[in-house]
Amino acid sequence: MAHLTVSVEYAIHSLLWLVDAETAPLSSRDLADFQGVSPSYLAKIFPKLEKAGxxxxxxxxxxxxxxxxxxxxxxxxxxxxxxxxxxxLFDCQEIRGRCAAFGELPPTWATRGVCSVHAVMLRAEKAMRETLAGASLRDLTQAVSRKAPPEFANDVKAWLGERVLRRAGKSSSSARLSSHGEDLS
Amino acid sequence: MAHLTVSVEYAIHSLLWLVDAETAPLSSRDLADFQGVSPSYLAKIFPKLEKAGxxxxxxxxxxxxxxxxxxxxxxxxxxxxxxxxxxxLFDCQEIRGRCAAFGELPPTWATRGVCSVHAVMLRAEKAMRETLAGASLRDLTQAVSRKAPPEFANDVKAWLGERVLRRAGKSSSSARLSSHGEDLS
DNA sequence: CATAACACGGATAATATCACTCCGCGTTTG
DNA sequence: CAAACGCGGAGTGATATTATCCGTGTTATG
Known part of the structure; x- marks a missing residue:
C-alpha cells in the first residue's frame, strides 16, 4: 500500500520515554541504547522533531x-x-488532460477542479490523517502503562537515571562499562 | 507520508474506459495511446488486474x-x-521487546498482543482502506459523466472503435496512421 | 584549561523500490 | 504466414530509505 518509515517508529518510541523523564534531558544516544536501535541513525531523526517544535x-x-x-x-x-x-498519499499525474479524444489541448471541463480519481485518494488520505491526529503521546503512555506492571516505571527511571549520572563525573559506583558489553580481557 | 504508485493511477484510469466499452476487448496498447501513457508500462500492469480477477x-x-x-x-x-x-502501511519492528530495562529476553507482558504504536497505525490503515473500499468504479464513471458534456461519450467510442477496427484488416478508410504522428515523407 | 559528551550538519554507501524498456514465447485472426 | 495480442523475465536509471562516519561548535566537570 504504502509505508510509514522506520524513522517514524523510532521517533514515536523515543518520545514515549521522554514523557515521564524527570531526569532532565535525555540524549539521543541514551534513548538509542535503551531501545536497542542504531544511535547514529536516531541522532539524525531528533533534529527533525526539534525543527517541528x-x-x-x-x-x-x-x-x-x-x-x-x-x-x-x-x-x-x-x-x-x-x-x-x-x-x-497520491501524486496525481493529471492523466485526464491527456485523453486522445481531445485534440491539442483539453477542454476546460476536463481539467477544472480536482480529478475524480484524485478526490477519492484525498478522502482516503484525510481519513488516515484524522486517525493519526486522534492519537496523542499521552494516549500512548496510558496504553503502555495499562500493560506494564507498576514496578516497570521505576526500572526505566533507574536505567535512564544511571545513564545520565554516568555522563559527567561520578562514573565509578558500580564499575561496569555496560554500554557495549565489550571486555578488556 | 507514503505513496500510492502511478501504476495504481494508470490502472484506475484505464478501467474507467473499460466500463462502457461495447467494442469488445480493448488492448493495453489502445488504452495507453488513448490516455497518453507509456504502452510498455501499462502492459505490465494489466496482468496484475487479471490475476486479481x-x-x-x-x-x-x-x-x-x-x-x-x-x-x-x-x-x-x-x-x-x-x-x-x-x-x-506500517512495518512494526517490535522495538518494545528490545528495551534495555529487560535483561536477556523481554517479559511476556511486553510482547503480548499488538504493539500500542502499531495499533494506532493499524487503525489509520483501516480508515484509509475503508475509504478506498467505499469508492466503486461505477461511482467514478458517474462522477466523470457529471462533468463531461453528453457528446463526449460518443467521441470516446469513436476513437476506441476505430482503433479496434484498424487492428485486423479494414485499415484504409481514412488513411492516416495517427498512432505515432510519424510521417513517411 | 583540557577533556568528554552533547547537538548538528554534510558526505557517503548499501539496499530497495519505482517507472519504464526490451525481448522472446505462445496464441489468435485475416 | 504475418501481424497483433497477452504474458513473463531481465535489465536500467532515478530516487528513497537506513544506516555510518566525520567535523564543528557548545557546555559541564575535574
Whole structure:
C-alpha cells in the first residue's frame, strides 16, 4: 500500500520515554541504547522533531532532548509530518488532460477542479490523517502503562537515571562499562 | 507520508474506459495511446488486474481486456491491492521487546498482543482502506459523466472503435496512421 | 584549561523500490 | 504466414530509505 518509515517508529518510541523523564534531558544516544536501535541513525531523526517544535534540545555535556509541550498536545500526525515532511498519499499525474479524444489541448471541463480519481485518494488520505491526529503521546503512555506492571516505571527511571549520572563525573559506583558489553580481557 | 504508485493511477484510469466499452476487448496498447501513457508500462500492469480477477484477458489479434464483473462490484481498494500487493502501511519492528530495562529476553507482558504504536497505525490503515473500499468504479464513471458534456461519450467510442477496427484488416478508410504522428515523407 | 559528551550538519554507501524498456514465447485472426 | 495480442523475465536509471562516519561548535566537570 504504502509505508510509514522506520524513522517514524523510532521517533514515536523515543518520545514515549521522554514523557515521564524527570531526569532532565535525555540524549539521543541514551534513548538509542535503551531501545536497542542504531544511535547514529536516531541522532539524525531528533533534529527533525526539534525543527517541528515537538522537542527542545540543549547542548553540551548533560545536553539532550525534552518534550517541547505537554504529551496530550503531541499527536502521531505531527510526528509523522515532522519526520516524513508532509508527503501526499497520491501524486496525481493529471492523466485526464491527456485523453486522445481531445485534440491539442483539453477542454476546460476536463481539467477544472480536482480529478475524480484524485478526490477519492484525498478522502482516503484525510481519513488516515484524522486517525493519526486522534492519537496523542499521552494516549500512548496510558496504553503502555495499562500493560506494564507498576514496578516497570521505576526500572526505566533507574536505567535512564544511571545513564545520565554516568555522563559527567561520578562514573565509578558500580564499575561496569555496560554500554557495549565489550571486555578488556 | 507514503505513496500510492502511478501504476495504481494508470490502472484506475484505464478501467474507467473499460466500463462502457461495447467494442469488445480493448488492448493495453489502445488504452495507453488513448490516455497518453507509456504502452510498455501499462502492459505490465494489466496482468496484475487479471490475476486479481478484476479483468478478463483474451489472446490473439483482436484480443485485449474486459471487466470481469460489474463496475459497482469493483472498488478502489481491490485495485490498489491488485497492483501493490497488500503491503501494510506500517512495518512494526517490535522495538518494545528490545528495551534495555529487560535483561536477556523481554517479559511476556511486553510482547503480548499488538504493539500500542502499531495499533494506532493499524487503525489509520483501516480508515484509509475503508475509504478506498467505499469508492466503486461505477461511482467514478458517474462522477466523470457529471462533468463531461453528453457528446463526449460518443467521441470516446469513436476513437476506441476505430482503433479496434484498424487492428485486423479494414485499415484504409481514412488513411492516416495517427498512432505515432510519424510521417513517411 | 583540557577533556568528554552533547547537538548538528554534510558526505557517503548499501539496499530497495519505482517507472519504464526490451525481448522472446505462445496464441489468435485475416 | 504475418501481424497483433497477452504474458513473463531481465535489465536500467532515478530516487528513497537506513544506516555510518566525520567535523564543528557548545557546555559541564575535574
Amino acid at each position: 515537538i522537542v527542545k534540545a540543549s547542548e553540551g555535556v548533560r545536553g539532550g532532548y525534552e518534550l517541547a509541550r505537554a504529551p496530550e498536545d503531541i499527536n502521531f500526525l505531527q510526528i509523522v509530518d515532522a519526520i516524513e515532511g508532509r508527503k501526499p | 478484476i479483468v478478463k484477458a483474451s489472446e490473439g489479434v483482436r484480443g485485449g481486456y474486459e471487466l470481469a464483473r460489474a463496475p459497482e462490484d469493483i472498488n478502489f481498494l481491490q485495485i490498489v491491492d491488485a497492483i501493490e500487493g497488500r503491503k501494510p
